[in-house]
Amino acid sequence: MEMIALPVAAVLVALALLHAYWGTGGLWPGSSRDTLAAQVFGGPLGTPMPSVTACYAVAGLLILASWLVLAASGLLSAAGWPTGLIRSGAFGVAGVFVLRGGLGYALPRLTSGNHTFARLNRAIYSPLCLGLGALTLLSLLG
Template identity: 35%
Template sequence: MTPIAITSSLLLLFLAAIHVYWGFGGLWPGKNKQELIDLVFGKGDRFPAPFMCLLVAIFLFFFSLLPILWILKTKLSLDGKMIFRLRILLTIVSLIFLLRGLLAYFPFITKQWKPIFVYYTKRIYNPLCISIGLVLLIQILI
């Protein structure tokens, strides 16, 4: 299970880094601000404030530590209460990713998004979120 934990942690770190990049004005995968909004958010004409991008990055960074903490829980001598709290936290984070991944498959949600975002969310963002959510959930069940 260690390779899966490390991979999920690295993936969450990568996502955190992308949010930091956006927080400092980066445009990838777009070529301009509106294209980035269309590709990443799916609607509107305003990009979130840098503070919000950095806040999401902080959460993603924190989330990236959870799988490693779970693997190291015995080496860190965590007591039963801390292990229980870590399990609850991993479950909540897992459910957040699963919810994000599953909600976008419902037409009543996607009808308000730009077609390019719907295309990418169904092929990249949703499967990625579902995969992260499942890996985190499976990790605490094994």
């Protein structure tokens, strides 16, 4: 279902750009590396942000995920790639997001400790992951 796949892919690209921005040293929505880490990574105060390499790796994986979602829906060419592999990859994307969203409510590290992160995780990160996973599944099954 193209009508679902396109906005899902757009959100994935936006998230990829945000991770790349962090990889370049960007601080939004924080005001320092410490406040950014507290808001988007969690852990006790002073927990360092993931490395530049990790930020870029996540950005790359999010771009790959967006391509898989679009290719599985027929909106982008997957010339040379087996349809089954593309669809399996897109189902994998859905599974990863559903798993992350669900674990965001279940794992103590994601639900307690750093109160800023725990609050943002419950209000934004986990629901976003669950929504992306569910919409990806819907685009594949629709």
